[in-house]
Amino acid sequence: MNALNSIPISYYLIFCSMLFCIGVIGVLIKRNALVILMSIELMINSINLLLAAFSAYSNDPAGQIFVFFIMVVAAAEVAIGLAIIVLIYKTTHSIDIDVLNKLKW
């Protein structure tokens, strides 16, 4: 395996950019609060993959350590986010964000 056979880093950049944009579109389009949370997780995962790819290509382990800590924060965030969504459903019986607009003017 020489350098001619490897995937150039720009392929990883393009792939992760497309995953990130699909996540952004998901946050903007969907009305279900669970699917919005899942699109945020998709965005976080695309960034994790890009960090790990740059770390592997530059032979620098700091990128993979950073991915480890991002996974820590994302797991804690999902736990709290789902607890909040279940609590909202218990009080208002809906997780449609068009219905939950009491914070607006």
Add this chain to the structure above:
Amino acid sequence: MFTDFIFYFLSGLALYSSVMMLLSKKPIHSVLFLTLTFFAIGGHYILLNAQFLAIVHIIVYAGAIMVLFLFTVMLLNLNKDERSPKPLWVKATAIISGIMLGLVLIGVFRGYDLHLIKHPLESQIGLVKELGQILYRDYMLPFEISAVLFLTAMVGAVLLGKKEQI
């Protein structure tokens, strides 16, 4: 050659299942498609020889977070979802903005290249032993603080789930 084919297959699978996650009508199908996306991204980690991250990714994301989402979807029992869908101009504007963001990112990154190592499958920094040495030597403080973060998140989740008034 073989690794190129695996890269294209995993990328296509991840993109297809993430698009299907947005297009499916029922939230349970979205959760299952996102799980498939996470498995494809885990395969990408193995392609980069980031073995520790691949296993942690499969265990944490596909094994814990997606199971949490599945339980929440089954608990909330969402079936009446077609009350008043978002107007078409909102959806079209969102899709066009997302595609424009994608074009800007791809246009910036299209010609960038990095030729520091020969092949990512031969990189040695993703192994558990090497990553463990660095984690416990240079990054000990964030490691301990992340334990405190987990404790905080656990206390918060239990507090939010209590039945009686607090």
